[in-house]
Amino acid sequence: MLKKLKLVPVLFAFLSPECALPPVEVYRATSGPYRFTLHNGFHRFYGSVAAGYTHLPVLIREPFDL
Template sequence: MIEFKPRAASYLPDGKAVLIPLMAIEPVPRFTTHPKDWHGFDRERLVRLLKGFVAGDSIEPVPLFEMPLFEFAHSPHRYRVLNGLHRFYGSIAAGFSHLPAVI
């Protein structure tokens, strides 16, 4: 991934998706104590995902929750990841600016 340069704002989604700026999504904490094999991640899954980014594979969009206005007013983040933390953090690691999402 060191020499990888994104050619688009996000990875290629495999279905209908909207592009959401990563800065608008609340970072979800990952814990090294979580029962995964590498810093709270499933290393094999993350590497497979990053290889898919490099190859230009179409990958499932991430389901996001749009936070209620009263909660959003107190946070710079408008969305929360429901499922897809590897895709969220992998997108950041790859240098993408947006995440394909389904709201």
């Protein structure tokens, strides 16, 4: 569930010229229809979709990096 109090600062950070948000963490999916699963960065991901971005910096983790 997205929380407004967490999403609004992310949206403002997108507008900042010195925006330094960390990359979204994803894991390589071991099964299913998607190549990756979102691990950390839900608000950054959904905020970027809402802002109209087509790309997002990510940090790819392997499933055994837990």
